[in-house]
Amino acid sequence: MSQPVDGGVARVVVDLVRGQRASGHRVSVACPPGGRLAAEAAAAGARVLDWPAERSPGPGTAGEVWRLRRLLRTAPPDVVHLHSAKAGLAGRLAVRGSVPTVFQPHAWSFAAVEGRMAAATLRWERYATRWARTVLCVSEQERRDGEAAGLEADWRVVPNGVDLRHFAPADAAARRAARMALGLDQSAPLAVCVGRLCRQKGQDVLLSAWPGVAARVPGARLALVGGGPDALALAERVRRLPEPSRVRLAGDVPDPRPWLAAADLVVLPSRWEGMALAPLEAMAAGRPVLLTDVPGARECLPPGRAAAGLVPVEDPAALAERLAEALADRIECERLGAAARSYMSDHHDIRAVVRRVDALYRTLVRAALVPRGRESRVPQRF
Known part of the structure; x- marks a missing residue:
């Protein structure tokens, strides 16, 4: 699930889709129409699920959460991966931990605002981490900032990567x-x-x-x-x-x-x-x-x-x-x-990023299949 549908976040999602499809996974991408993400994800082999959503929280957020719940019923996933703050908000409210969930903030929402809004956003993030099995950061500093802000999570860090064949050196x-x-x-x-x-x-x-x-x-x-x-x-x-x-x-x-x-x-x-x-x-x-x-x-x-x-x-x-x-x-x-x-x-080769995210998914799926109370026996290879 992703909102935004342009810029770096969208490119990260498309790169992951391309790598995951090459590994044989079935991939669905829930995102708003418009922008580049839907078309490029479809071209990379994903099933695209139409999820109209604004970039920022607002009066329509409750409806966005409801629509996500409907999408989850039509395409039940093994793992949900939420990209950026808005998808992290609506997605965690929609899933509430019922499916192994990865939240990838791509920069903390509370760093983007000030005053009362920053305080409210921080309170939400502290509460909502309970609905993410793993919080996936793209830098160690992003993880440290989350910890310093009082977020308690199963942290993983996988730095962003790019397709080195696509972005070749220019002489x-x-x-x-x-x-x-x-x-x-x-x-x-x-x-x-x-x-x-x-x-x-x-x-x-x-x-x-x-x-x-x-x-x-x-x-x-x-x-x-x-x-x-x-x-x-x-x-x-x-x-x-x-x-x-x-x-x-x-x-x-x-x-x-x-x-x-x-x-x-x-x-x-x-x-x-x-x-x-x-x-x-x-x-x-x-x-x-x-x-x-x-x-x-x-x-x-x-x-x-x-x-x-x-x-x-x-x-x-x-x-x-x-x-x-x-x-x-x-x-x-x-x-x-x-x-x-x-x-x-x-x-920063995207192929290494895809392998590490794939390993994380497999760990989460294995953990979900183990009876409650025996999670510690699941091998952690990520």
Whole structure:
């Protein structure tokens, strides 16, 4: 079950579906219509179950829970895997532990809000962990944050991965071809930000930092690749920049690989994450990344890269300084990109992720078949 249906979470779900189908599993995906998830999951071999649901909780949540219960009756599963906060809310209320349930937050909901809403969300998460047999985190920091918040769970950590065959390294020829196809200057230093245009991803902070970068690196260009609720507001901010022509709003694209190939550096100034997928895809394509120090960021970088590859959250001045330094040395960007690709091959291959999630599922199914009180005898191989 998943809501959202776009962005990194949707890509994670599709990658899992593809791997699970290759292993012979029957897979159903319950998700809202629209977006990319339904079509791509179906193409990967899943049975897609129509589950209309809003992205955020609201008056319609009770109806969403009821619809999920109906879907579960029509397609009884052996394991339920809930992706992200909204599916985690509705799914845990619908299942209530009656089927072995994995909840994968992809970043904690209480980190996304403030004040009373944050307190209420935290209370819910503390209560609802009883309905998840396992909470699956994408980074050790995400797990530590959950524990620090008082959540009690059977924790597992499986870092995100990418299809290394799909995101192949882009050499100089690929960069030239991509820039020609995208109408970009061949010689201009280019930073690319791939992500949903929303508060979480911090493109507003990047635009605040950009005048400082443009002043230090003549000719530098920035591209924001993605769509989302903040698209109009960000477009207005771009129009108010001293040189708006140096920033391009590319909109939502079906495939980010041409933009990754064109980039010298990929930047993602998120306010919160679990472990963002876009930087992993960039590194798989042989591009260095500059990230904010949010959960998952340190863990996805090659050893020794944290000092140069991370900046504080919501710090435009620090972001501008580090981004300008990187774009001013394109040869170093090439070297770091090659090292990033090598690291990805060893640590973030989607095939390893699928194997570990598959092992978790099998453990949960075996445990469900053991009489109550004898669970400790079930071998834990995950």
